[in-house]
Amino acid sequence: VPYFNFPIDDRRTTGILNPQFGFSNDGGIELSVPVYLNLAPNYDATITPRYLADRGAMLQGEFRYLTDGFGAGQIWGGILPSDKEYDDKDRKDFHFLHNWDINDQWSTNLEYNYASDKDYFSDLDSSPISKTDLNLRRAWELNYQHGIPGLKAQLKVEDFQTLDPQVKDADKPYARLPQFLLNYVTGNPLGLQYEFNNDTAYFKKSINDNSAQESSGTRIYNQFATRYNYRTPAAFVIPEVSVRSIQTFYDKDTQLNNPGGSENKSVVVPQFTLDTGLNFEREGKYLQTLTPRAFYAYAPYKNQDGYPNFDSTTASISYDQLFNPYRFYGHDRLEDNNFLSLGVSYSLFDTVGLERLRASVGQSYYFEDRRVTLKQGQDEFDTERKTGPVISLSSQLNQNFTIAANSAWMSNGDNAQRDFQVYYTGDKGNLYNLGYFYRKDIPGRQDTYDQVVASFIQPIKDNWRIMGHVQYDMDNDVARELLLGVNYESCCWGISVYGRSYYNDLDDPKTSDVSEKRAIMAEITLKGLGGLNNKLASLLENRVLGFNKINQSWTQR
Structure with missing residues (x-):
């Protein structure tokens, strides 16, 4: 007789993890069913068959290991043969991480990353962590510290794979x-x-x-x-x-x-x-x-x-x-x-030690031109005799509510950069963030940046909560990312449904051949098998300040 069970504690068990269902405008209907293999107490694997209707069948895998005296590591990757939406090219990625604390003074780590093309992560990556860097790191490091007092040393070999052939x-x-x-x-x-x-x-x-x-x-x-x-x-x-x-x-x-x-x-x-x-x-x-x-x-x-x-x-x-x-x-x-x-800096502390207000303002005065530059020749900033004022403000109104703001002006009165953030975490699992970030285009010094970011998590009834995130690009008058989801968590299982519309951070929305990606996803979490870190949680973890703390208290309440 067929039957179904799953553990309700932290013991690992071989079986099917969180199935994920969804639809995206560039991949069509999608289904992935991870299979967890509890191979041994010190190593395990996850094999994930994945089907994308408009692209084809894909296979992804992850292997984790813990050795006795030689450190721990992780290997993961995927392959999609003959992607129908990418000129029938094979698409794949491979990653390897290993960390080893040799003793109290010496440690070493190894990292290797590979991807077949510059669009791989935005099109296919199962990990929701934003991959905006077209240079994938490959490195080995040997570190020394906590031995000779005051001495730290590192030996490193590092190279990169540049994904964009146009660079x-x-x-x-x-x-x-x-x-x-x-x-x-x-x-x-x-x-x-x-x-x-x-x-x-x-x-x-x-x-x-x-x-x-x-x-x-x-x-x-x-x-x-x-x-x-x-x-x-x-x-x-x-x-x-x-x-x-x-x-x-x-x-x-x-x-x-x-x-x-x-x-x-x-x-x-x-x-x-x-x-x-x-x-x-x-x-x-x-x-x-x-x-x-x-x-x-x-x-x-x-x-x-x-x-x-x-x-x-x-x-x-x-x-x-x-x-x-x-x-x-x-x-x-x-x-x-x-x-x-x-x-000059001013601080105001209450009776329990909270810094209710911190304000700083300063300015630099130059007595000579700055003649050493990264490129040949000086620009107007190298010959100015002062900067504009630089201001930094922060306020912790109470244990849950924080405000921070920074601004810097140039000597001609133009605002070079400014940012503003409001952060609130409630006692019942609610969270609100609002931020504004601006950088003036200064050739050779900094690129323009003008964006608003907002996010929220709000419990609505019993085990239900809604959550959202938006990143709006003021320069291009477009939402670079929109996410809205609903989540249910019980003691043993959970379900999440969310929609997402986004551009890769490297995409230029003004380009005619660039369009936003849209996806709707649903996933079921059986906590004894899949743990708490589902895909929606991972998305918010990398976008919402304070999410980990709120999510942990919510899922373990």
């Missing part, structure tokens, strides 16, 4: 073959302290389409710093003197492609910084603090024209960045500096 070779990321990173800090955190940083890497990029001159080679970055940390409850004064250096050794082949340049380049730049501030407190019904701060940085100019840019970008604007002497992320340039930043 020029010059725009592809460099491979690191390998890269060695070391940071060592010693001394007294409340007194004299020494720090050494090293970043040594061999960067490789093959230019086969004549889109640029090849500049592969080795870069060695060193920094020696000495600082004195004077800190009291009333004030802090932290002077620091450092010496930084870059040495670059070009490949011989690179030198042939760039005969006008030098095979080896090196530069050494000293730097002085002074970070100082006062701490004022006033006690009463609420504790109030006021912290004025001044930061000065000086480093002489050294010509670095013609140096390659392997991995550096311009730092984004923020209140904290005002007090940072490094205006580039990465170690391809040694900044010239002669500026003073002034700022």
Whole structure:
């Protein structure tokens, strides 16, 4: 006699997991039935036959393992032969992750990713995590820490698969073959302290389409710093003197492609910084603090024209960045500096320690042009004598309600960026988020971005709740993603039905051949077999701030 059962606790059992039903405008009717295989106490597998009416039959799989003394890992992927909606091409992906804590000091991890084409993840990926990066990472890392006090080190080999064949070779990321990173800090955190940083890497990029001159080679970055940390409850004064250096050794082949340049380049730049501030407190019904701060940085100019840019970008604007002497992320340039930043922060704490209000405002003043740039030549921002004001605000009105806002202006009065977020989590499983994010188009520094994001989760009756998410692109006047769903959760099983309309984050809605993807999905969750992380939950986990905490309390109530 046929029968059906499933466990009601955490014991793993071989069987069928959550079947998923759905319909999408580019795949038609869809059905997937994962089969879980409890192979052994330390490894298992999931095989998922999947059928898409307009594309064909697909097979996906996942294998997880836990070894005795050799770490744990995961292998997953899928294959769709002769996709009828993709010129009958075979489409596939493969992924491998392994992590191993060798002992208390040493750890290593390995990552490999492959996909057959740039549209694979938006068309077929069973994982709802947004795959917007067309460069898939492949890397091995060996890490050291918690051994010698103050010492951290990493050895890394890293390369990427660029999925879009239209991307020029010059725009592809460099491979690191390998890269060695070391940071060592010693001394007294409340007194004299020494720090050494090293970043040594061999960067490789093959230019086969004549889109640029090849500049592969080795870069060695060193920094020696000495600082004195004077800190009291009333004030802090932290002077620091450092010496930084870059040495670059070009490949011989690179030198042939760039005969006008030098095979080896090196530069050494000293730097002085002074970070100082006062701490004022006033006690009463609420504790109030006021912290004025001044930061000065000086480093002489050294010509670095013609140096390659392997991995550096311009730092984004923020209140904290005002007090940072490094205006580039990465170690391809040694900044010239002669500026003073002034700022003040105010905080208001209630009797239980909640920061009811935090407000910060600051501005930088430049005494010289910034002549070191990532590209040849200066722009208008390199010659300005000050930034516009930068403001940061946050308020925790109570345990459940948080507001945050940031804004930065340029010296001409234009707003360079601003963002605003409201976040509320209730005691009965309800959640509301609203955010607005804007970035002005500044060529060579930041791309335009103007979007509104909102989401909610609302219990409606007993075990039922509705949830939604929207991401609206103000630049293109289009909703990049809309999601609305209903979910039922009991002690042992659950059901979710949701609709989703979306663009891949890399799609341009203004392009005539790009259209939104639409899908309706339904899934059943048997908790003893499938756990709590169904596809809808995974979608919201990666889009809704605070979802994990709310979802866990809801499903385990």
